[in-house]
Amino acid sequence: MTQDVEMKEQPAPSNSVPSSSPSTLHHLKEIASLIETGAYDREARRILRAIRLTMALRRKLKASVLSSFLSFALTPGSEAFTRLSSYLPKEDENEMEVDTATSTAQPPAKHSLPELEIYCYLLVLIFLIDQKKYDEAKACSSASIARLKNLNRRTLDVLAARLYLYYSLCYELTGTLSEIRSNLLALHRIATLRHDELGQETLLNLLLRNYLHYNLYDQAEKLRSKAPRFEAHSNQQFCRYLFYLGKIRTIQLEYTDAKECLLQAARKAPVAALGFRVQCNKWAIIVRLLLGEIPERTVFMQKGMEKALRPYFELTNAVRIGDLELFRSVAEKFSTTFSSDRTHNLIVRLRHNVIRTGLRNISISYSRIALADVAKKLRLDSVADAESIVAKAIRDGAIDATLDHSNGCMLSKETGDIYSTTEPQTAFNSRIAFCLNMHNEAVRALRFPPNSHKEKESAEKRRERQQQEQELAKHIAEEDDDEF
Amino acid sequence: MDPQLTEVSQMFERFKAAFIRKDFDSCANLLSQLKVLLTKFRSLPPLFENTPNSVNEVLLAREIYEHAVVLSVKIEDQDAFERDFFQLKPYYTDAGSRLPPSQQEYLILGLNLLRLLVQNRIAEFHTELELLSATALENPCIKHAVELEQSFMEGAYNRVLSARQNAPHETYVYFMDLLAKTVRDEIAGCSEKAYDYLSINDARQMLLFSSDQELLEYIKEEHPDWEVKNGSVYFQKAKDSAPCKEIPSLQLINQTLSYARELERIV
Numbered sequence: 072m073t074q075d076v077e078m079k080e081q082p083a084p085s086n087s088v089p090s091s092s093p094s095t096l097h098h099l100k101e102i103a104s105l106i107e108t109g110a111y112d113r114e115a116r117r118i119l120r121a122i123r124l125t126m127a128l129r130r131k132l133k134a135s136v137l138s139s140f141l142s143f144a145l146t147p148g149s150e151a152f153t154r155l156s157s158y159l160p161k162e163d164e165n166e167m168e169v170d171t172a173t174s175t176a177q178p179p180a181k182h183s184l185p186e187l188e189i190y191c192y193l194l195v196l197i198f199l200i201d202q203k204k205y206d207e208a209k210a211c212s213s214a215s216i217a218r219l220k221n222l223n224r225r226t227l228d229v230l231a232a233r234l235y236l237y238y239s240l241c242y243e244l245t246g247t248l249s250e251i252r253s254n255l256l257a258l259h260r261i262a263t264l265r266h267d268e269l270g271q272e273t274l275l276n277l278l279l280r281n282y283l284h285y286n287l288y289d290q291a292e293k294l295r296s297k298a299p300r301f302e303a304h305s306n307q308q309f310c311r312y313l314f315y316l317g318k319i320r321t322i323q324l325e326y327t328d329a330k331e332c333l334l335q336a337a338r339k340a341p342v343a344a345l346g347f348r349v350q351c352n353k354w355a356i357i358v359r360l361l362l363g364e365i366p367e368r369t370v371f372m373q374k375g376m377e378k379a380l381r382p383y384f385e386l387t388n389a390v391r392i393g394d395l396e397l398f399r400s401v402a403e404k405f406s407t408t409f410s411s412d413r414t415h416n417l418i419v420r421l422r423h424n425v426i427r428t429g430l431r432n433i434s435i436s437y438s439r440i441a442l443a444d445v446a447k448k449l450r451l452d453s454v455a456d457a458e459s460i461v462a463k464a465i466r467d468g469a470i471d472a473t474l475d476h477s478n479g480c481m482l483s484k485e486t487g488d489i490y491s492t493t494e495p496q497t498a499f500n501s502r503i504a505f506c507l508n509m510h511n512e513a514v515r516a517l518r519f520p521p522n523s524h525k526e527k528e529s530a531e532k533r534r535e536r537q538q539q540e541q542e543l544a545k546h547i548a549e550e551d552d553d554e555f
Numbered sequence: 556m557d558p559q560l561t562e563v564s565q566m567f568e569r570f571k572a573a574f575i576r577k578d579f580d581s582c583a584n585l586l587s588q589l590k591v592l593l594t595k596f597r598s599l600p601p602l603f604e605n606t607p608n609s610v611n612e613v614l615l616a617r618e619i620y621e622h623a624v625v626l627s628v629k630i631e632d633q634d635a636f637e638r639d640f641f642q643l644k645p646y647y648t649d650a651g652s653r654l655p656p657s658q659q660e661y662l663i664l665g666l667n668l669l670r671l672l673v674q675n676r677i678a679e680f681h682t683e684l685e686l687l688s689a690t691a692l693e694n695p696c697i698k699h700a701v702e703l704e705q706s707f708m709e710g711a712y713n714r715v716l717s718a719r720q721n722a723p724h725e726t727y728v729y730f731m732d733l734l735a736k737t738v739r740d741e742i743a744g745c746s747e748k749a750y751d752y753l754s755i756n757d758a759r760q761m762l763l764f765s766s767d768q769e770l771l772e773y774i775k776e777e778h779p780d781w782e783v784k785n786g787s788v789y790f791q792k793a794k795d796s797a798p799c800k801e802i803p804s805l806q807l808i809n810q811t812l813s814y815a816r817e818l819e820r821i822v
Contacts, residue, residue, distance in 0.1 A: 286685040322685055323678040423708050456711045462745035463710025474749045476757050500810055507817045
C-alpha cells in the first residue's frame with residue numbers, strides 16, 4: 072500500500088537541473104521567486120512548476136541549506152520562522168557556512184507572502200520525512216494544516232494539496248492514520264466550500280485510503296458515492312481514485328466495473344510509479360480470474376514486475392488447469408504474500424472458479440462420465456457434492472450438459488454449430504462499436520480544454536469593448552437626433 | 556456508584572431474569588426502556604466522552620446490546636437484529652481498544668454473517684468479512700459462516716444442510732432453518748435445468764421433504780409447470796436456442812447504416 076506514494080516523485084524536466092548548478096540554495100531561491108510571481112499573477116501553473124522543481128532537489132536537501140533558505144524566505148523572528156527552525160537539526164552548521172554568509176549579505180527582503188510560508192512548511196516537511204523523523208514531521212504537518220485552515224487563497228491550492236498528502240503520509244508511517252480522519256473530513260468540507268477542486272480531489276483520495284487502510288469498505292463507498300465529482304485535475308489523483316474504486320468494487324463483487332477501473336488505473340499511472348502499477352496489476356489479475364478470464368502471460372512479464380507477480384502467476388496457472396490440489400498448495404505457499412497484499416479473502420473466493428474450470432475441461436473431453444469419476448477428478452469429497460455442483464454449473468450456463476440421476480452420470484451435449492446462429496455477428500458488432508467509440512473519444516480528447524486564464528483576460532477586453540460600443544451607440548444616437 | 560448506572564444495571568438484571576425465563580414479551584419491554592436510559596450516558600458512542608464511569612458504562616451498554624441481538628434472533632425478528640447489530644458494532648470497532656474483549660463478539664459477528672447470507676446480501680457479507688482479522692477467521696463461529704458461503708456459491712448444497720447439525724451455537728439454528736428454505740429453492744432451480752426427469756423418490760430426497768405429499772404440494776405451489784406422471788417428475792425443458800432460420804434484416808440494416816455514418820465522420 073505504501074508504494075503508490077512514490078508516484079509523486081516523477082522525474083522533473085531534466086533541463087531544470089543543469090550540470091553546472093551552483094548550489095541547492097540558489098535553486099531554492101529561484102523556486103521562491105517563481106512562487107512569488109505565481110502568487111502575484113495568480114497563476115497556479117507556476118506554482119505547480121515550482122513544486123516539480125522542488126521534487127528534483129529533494130535528494131539534495133540538507134538541514135543547513137534549509138535553515139538558510141528559511142532565513143531568506145521568512146522574516147526572522149516571525150512565528151513561522153521560529154517554529155520551522157526548531158524542527159531542523161543543528162549539527163552540520165559549519166559545513167555550509169559560506170552559503171549562509173552570502174545569503175545574509177543580501178539585503179533582507181521582507182517577504183510576507185503566505186504562499187512562501189506554506190512552501191517553507193512543505194519543504195521542511197519533505198525534509199523531515201526523508202530523514203525518517205516522523206514524530207517531528209507529524210508535529211510540523213499538523214502545524215501547517217492548522218495554518219492552512221486560516222488562509223483562503225486560490226494560489227495556495229496547489230501547495231495545500233501537496234501538504235495534505237504529506238500530512239496523511241506522516242500519520243500513515245507512524246501507524247496512526249485513524250487519528251486524522253475527522254480532520255481530513257473537515258478539510259474536505261472546507262475545500263468544497265472554497266471550490267478548491269484539486270484539494271477536494273486529493274482529500275477524497277486520502278480519505279478513501281484512510282478508510283481502506285482499516286478495511287472500512289462500507290464507509291469508503293458511502294463517502295465516494297456522495298462526494299462531488301468533477302473532471303480530474305491531476306492525473307495522479309485520478310489514477311489513485313480509480314485504484315481505490317476498483318478495490319471497493321472488487322470487495323462488493325462487481326467484478327466487471329472493478330476490472331475496468333483497475334486496468335485503467337494501471338495504464339494511466341506514470342511509468343516511474345512502479346509500485347503503484349504492481350499493486351494495480353495484482354488486483355486486476357485476481358479480478359480477471361474471478362470473472363473467469365485467464366490473464367495473458369505478457370501481463371506477468373512486464374518489466375520490473377516479474378518477481379512481484381510471481382505468486383499470482385502460479386495462482387493463475389492453478390486456476391487455468393482447474394486443479395484444486397495445486398490451487399490449495401499455491402495458496403498455502405504464498406499465504407504470507409497474499410495476506411500482506413490483503414488479497415487473501417479474494418483468493419478464498421477463487422476456489423469456486425477452479426472447480427468451474429475443471430468441470431468445463433471434463434465436460435469438453437467426455438460425452439458421458441460417471442459422477443463418481445467427476446468427484447475423483449475434481450478431488451471433491453463425495454458424489455452428492457459433485458452432483459449438486461454440476462447441477463449448479465449447468466444452471467449458471469458454465470457447461471452445457473444434462474444429468475442422469477438413476478445412472479449417476481453426466482451427459483455432455485453436442486456443441487451446435489455456432490456459426491449457424493447470430494452469435495458471431497453480435498460479437499463482431501460489439502467489437503466494431505468499441506473501435507468506433509475509441510476513435511471518437513480519442514478525437515474528443517484532442518480538443519483543448521476550456522482555458523480559464525484566457526477567459527479572464529478576454530473578460531476585461533470584453534468590458535472595454537462593450538464600453539466602446541456603448542459610446543459609439545450614444546454617438547450615433549446623438550447624430551441621429553442632430554439630423555432631425 | 557452513579558445512581559443512573561445502578562438503575563440501568565438493576566433493570567438489566569430484571570431483563571436477564573426474564574430472558575432466562577424465556578419471557579420474551581417482558582424482555583422486549585424492558586429492552587426499549589433500557590435503550591432510552593442508555594441515551595443519557597455521555598460516554599457511549601458517538602460521543603465517547605471520558606467520564607469517571609465510562610468503562611463501566613460502555614461495558615454495560617455493550618452487554619445490553621449483545622443481549623438485544625440474541626433476543627431478536629429468539630423472537631425471529633430480522634429487522635430488529637439488523638438495528639441492534641448496528642448499534643452494537645461501534646462497541647467492537649471503535650471502543651474495542653479500550654475494553655476487554657467480549658466473549659460474545661465472534662458469536663454475534665458470525666450470526667450477522669449468516670443473516671446476510673440468508674438475505675442473499677453477498678456484497679455486504681464480503682464487506683463485513685474484510686473487517687475481520689486472521690484470528691477472527693479461525694474462530695469456529697466465523698469459520699462456520701464463511702464455509703457456508705463457499706459451499707453455497709459452489710453449489711454443494713448438501714454440505715450447507717449438514718452444517719446445520721454442527722452449528723456452533725443454538726441461536727444459529729434459526730438462520731440455518733431459513734437457509735434451508737433458500738437452499739431448497741436453489742436445488743429446485745438447478746434440478747429443473749440439469750435433469751430431464753427424476754423419480755418421485757429421488758426428487759423427494761433431493762428437495763429434502765419427508766413425505767411425497769409435501770413434495771407434491773411444493774410442486775403445485777412453486778413450480779406448476781413441472782409434470783408428475785408414471786411415478787416421476789418431468790421438468791419442462793426450456794427451448795434451446797435453435798439455429799437462426801431468419802436473417803434479422805432490420806437490425807442488420809440499422810447496424811450497417813450506423814457503421815457507414817461513423818466511417819463518414821472519420822474519413
